[in-house]
Amino acid sequence: MSDVTYLGADRAPSPGSGLSFGVDVGGTGIKGAIVDLRTGMLVGERHRIATPQPATPERVAHTVAEIVEHFGWTGPVGLTVPGVVKNGVMTTAANVAPSWIGTDVEAMFGRALGGRRVTVLNDADAAGLAELSYGGGAHLRSGLVILLTLGTGIGSAMLYDGTLIPNSELGHLEVGGVVAEKQASAKVRKDRGWPLQTWAEHLSTVLSHYERIFSPDLFIVGGGISRKSDRWIPHLTNEVPVVPVTLRNSAGIVGAAMAVVGDG
Template structure:
């Protein structure tokens, strides 16, 4: 009787769970630079960290602070940075509320070298918008902080705007009338009056389906907003960092 040979069948391999990707989300502002580590669903891992933006915030100073925040946040696989200026192909063209040395500065490339991880860079209003828009229709986002940020989304596709430097009233720009300097100089009452006028003007200009208002001074709005206008949380400026990695229109041209 011949002995039957038993085939050696390889044992089934146990599926290996995919590694969760951690994103370091950084929000550079005129008064503070904030950062938090986020999981793939945008949930914060640990606490949000903040360091005051220094006077004359040069590239060297800002990069050093981002490196410090990165160490405080712990391990991460990639980083997204929202920056208050015009950004094209990872290069900073303007930074009116920071310091000198930003014109044509390759911030994205420099951060990749310092953080040793992939980095995506975009205007801070753009990143905040990515964190709050629905992706349907025409959605305008403005940020009321040190300056006046703005971005338009058309069915989820973003178009960066520089409305802050556009004429608004009496020969002054939106940033002149609604930036933080105007808030301090003119007071809450007059600032809110001008904001109400700006919302009416923007509605006529863009005929938007929804307007989202972010930034630190959004919390001081004291009048009833139209039904299609909403104040959004400042944390959207960090949570939008996840969406920046999902956004196909990474390279933006300023309108």
């Protein structure tokens, strides 16, 4: 546990001493916290505000500023978004307004936060960074690790020898003529009423395809369904080991906080 305690905006911890700040922008909620990068743990409780509807860039940026102000944080800020980010510009958008596409999100969030430095990355990529350093992949320092978030779709992060290969979007690959996330996401399981064992068979098909293409050393799986991983991971038939995430809801925040320090 960090030796720094969150004391409120009037006595907030200052940047430095291993501290950073991350914000995780999702389709239903925006969450932020100070992160102790020595441990990968949040300093105090995260602060969450419901994602404004419609989730336009300007309204989300205003909400992000509220979260940062809540902590009295004065340093750089890392942020995740549900889409592909290239050179600071968002090129796809999932569960947020289409107006995000083509938006220079780093410049926009920087303005909303008073001109401070920001780093913006894909939400699954942020989770992958965090899990590889502090979670399910912390024991593996070499080789290829693939993190998959199994929810409405399939998000992904690829890390080779600890280095992020950004914006992989493996859920959009076709497997047997069908897009992967259309046959093995958690939403597909729910919509079709499959028991976990049946769903695991479809996920195994997707994982085996990823193995043939990328030859990974480890899969890390997240999303709400990972909480039941002991009930379906044993039914997977692919060859590469599969482990559940350990940071859960804090992974995006931690990964964003890591990314902004790495860009400094």
